[in-house]
Amino acid sequence: MAQTNLIRELQDIVGAEAVLSAEEELLVYECDAYTLEKNLPTAVVLPGTTDEVVAIVKLCNRLKLPIIPRGAGTSLSGTVLAVDGGVMIALTRMNRVLNVDARNRRALVEAGCVNAWITRDAAPHGLFFAPDPSSQSACTIGGNVATNSGGPHTLKNGVTTNHVLGYEMVLPDGTVEWLGTEPDGGEEIDGYDLRGAAIGCEGMFGVVTRVLVRLMKTPPxxxxxxxxxxxxxxxxxxxxxxxxxxxxxxxxxxxxxxxxxxxxxxxxxxxxxxxxxxxxxxxxxxxxxxxxxxxxxxxxxxxxxxxxxxxxxxxxxxxxxxxxxxxxxxxIGRLSPNYVTQDGVVPRSKLPEIMRFIRATSEKHGLRIPNVFHAGDGNIHPLILYDERKPGETKRALAAGHDILEKCIALGGSVTGEHGIGAEKIDFMPKQFSTDDLDAMKMLRRAFDPAQRCNPHKMFPGGKRCAEFAPKKQVAA
Ligand SMILES: Cc1cc2nc3c(=O)[nH]c(=O)nc-3n(C[C@H](O)[C@H](O)[C@H](O)COP(=O)(O)OP(=O)(O)OC[C@H]3O[C@@H](n4cnc5c(N)ncnc54)[C@H](O)[C@@H]3O)c2cc1C
CATH class of the missing domain: 3.30.70.2190 (Alpha-Beta Plaits)
Known part of the structure; x- marks a missing residue:
């Protein structure tokens, strides 16, 4: 009954066609591109305007329901996962390039705009949007902001945070804030520059609805x-x-x-x-x-x-x-029915060592591990191949990923270069950060979301995990 009321109220906000609640519709949203943990959201809603996002967020507040912002769902670390049910707000209908301001080399886009569409529209002006994740033909700028995405050209051009001037965000209480440079403003801003605060927040600080991006001149x-x-x-x-x-x-x-x-x-x-x-x-x-x-x-x-x-x-x-x-x-589909992508970083000088370690890990766990990666940044992507139908292989794949990430830390690197922490790498947070670091991050999160209902159970240890809370489609180990 409660779910029926929720669906009715969501439909009143966005129309019936923009609310998904049947199990077969929700299955598409049970995980992102990290497929080892899955759970169905209570409902998926596809708003068309910022006002609709505000109304949805306020409704979820009244009903004390989690909200999970979603772009294209290409995240590789379980950042888009309804661990505890809740309303998934998918921005994919808000996908327009609103304008390309060639004179000032910037563009205003809606959060669900596909990354590659920005360069498509900027190219006739001799401009391009630099962050180019390999998923750029599908992933959205909202997802790029929330994960601070990089890509092959990060080495010279930097990551998403270096190319976002400002953005509109619906905070978890339903208020709308513009952080950073405003679309009709100059580059200087008054007061605190909070633009960077929510970049890389993995959807935990609110729902990004519009983004003002910097464009670069296409090299000759x-x-x-x-x-x-x-x-x-x-x-x-x-x-x-x-x-x-x-x-x-x-x-x-x-x-x-x-x-x-x-x-x-x-x-x-x-x-x-x-x-x-x-x-x-x-x-x-x-x-x-x-x-x-x-x-x-x-x-x-x-x-x-x-x-x-x-x-x-x-x-x-x-x-x-x-x-x-x-x-x-x-x-990879030609090599194996399943794979898990790892995303670690090592100092560039340690690349030969980590690659040798990956070969040894492959032998230790009896799994093939091909590698394709951003060598210039020391950002490795071992792809651990396994077959979930074979007893024990899923567990071995997870153990292999674990070994590789431990080694990245030991070599002075990090457990993520660009894919984020999500649900996948929570256990590594205390290994990489001190308690003080983690407390500071949590304080910042609470400043944006005191009730912690925006994309809960990600990044920080101590929350619920799918494996412990009856996921509907957990793979067999
Ligand atoms: C084949 C493949 C290649 C990839 N290559 C790269 C790469 O080179 N570099 C790289 O960095 N990543 C890469 N990725 C990972 C992924 O594509 C990026 O993290 C991307 O930025 C996610 O965008 P998305 O729209 O799919 O977001 P989603 O996966 O839907 O969401 C990712 C996170 O962003 C949050 N979020 C999404 N939209 C919003 C919004 N509007 N407001 C607030 N929060 C939001 C979600 O809650 C979640 O925490 C790759 C993935 C695949 C499958």
Whole structure:
């Protein structure tokens, strides 16, 4: 009865077609791209305006229900998970680019706008939106803000926080605040600059509804290299030496042999199947500078035993390389029915060591672990392959991920580079942060959400977990 009333009231706000409550509809929303923990929300609502978001949030407050903001659900760490039921607010109908202000190099977009659409609309003005997660053809700017997303071009251009000037957010009590630069204002703001406070908050501080982003000028020249190496060690040494030479490529990405084989089988680019590692180095900037640095990059690759260094011959070939890299996770289906993506960081100089450790972990747990990652940032993405139908494999996959993240911490790194903590990495928080650090983070959270009903049971230890609270679709271990 209570659920019927909730659905009726939600329908009064957004219309019947924008409320989902049947079990088969809710199944789509039982998890994000981290599929090891699942639970159904009580309802999913798809608002079309900020006013509708406000009304939904106020209704949930009155009924003391959790709210879970959602973009495209591509998060890889269980950040969009209705651990305890509640109302999932999916922003995907609020998806417009509202304007591109080429003169001031900025754009105002709704939170559900797909990342790649910003560059699509900015490109005719010679501009682009820099943060480019590999999921950019699906993920939304609201999700990017809430996870402070990075991407292959983070190395030179920075992450989402470096490209968001301000945003509108519906706070958990239903008030609407604009944090940072306002759409019709100058870049200077009065008073506290709270813009950064909620970037990376994983949906726990409110619902972002509109975002003012910074646009960058499209570089006049690009040069994209493929370094073909016999081993990951050699490729990692080349990465260190390229940076040591004072070159900051737009992107510096690595694929190991297993992932290169899967990508080749899926997209037929022409990658050599016997290479130990493939390094993608992209330089951008003024033509002369790019040419000069390109010569240095080629020399460094050869110094580290590159078998071959290829250069993309035109824009089409460059686009094909990026298609292969950005769709690499999609090729994994050819290798395994299930995989879990890890997201750790190590100091760049420790890349050879962590890659050796991953190989040892693969052998220890008897699971294959291909790697495709942002080598320039030391941000690794081991993809742990398993088959949930085989007894014990799920547990072994989790244990392997655990070992790798522990090693990242031991090497002076971090348990997340860009995918966030969510439900997945809660247990690592006390390993990486002191009690004082965690208390400070919780205090900031409570300043935005005293009742802690906005995306609860994420990031901080001590909350409910799906495994303990009767998930409807928990996979067998
Ligand atoms: C194939 C693949 C490749 C990926 N590559 C990258 C990569 O290169 N770099 C990277 O950083 N990530 C990557 N990701 C992870 C993911 O795409 C990013 O975290 C992305 O920013 C999530 O956006 P989303 O719209 O899907 O958000 P969701 O997954 O729906 O939500 C993510 C978090 O944001 C919150 N949220 C969403 N919208 C709002 C809103 N409007 N207001 C408040 N909170 C909100 C949610 O509550 C949740 O905590 C990848 C994922 C996949 C599946």
């Amino acid at each position: 020249a690009f040069k994209t290299f493929l370094g073909i190496f016999e081993s990951v060690d050699d490729a990692s040494q080349a990465v260190s030496d390229i940076i040591r030479a004072g070159i900051v490529p737009g992107a510096l990405e690595m694929m190991d042999q297993l992932i290169t084989q899967a990508v080749e089988e899926a997209y037929h680019f022409g990658f050599p199947l016997d290479a130990g590692a493939v390094l993608i180095v992209e330089l951008d900037g003024l033509r002369d500078g790019v040419e000069a640095q390109g010569k240095q990059v080629e020399k460094i690759c050869h110094q580290h035993n590159a078998r071959e260094v290829r250069v993309a011959k035109d824009d089409a070939e460059r686009a094909a390389i990026w298609k292969c890299r950005k769709r690499a996770f999609g090729a």
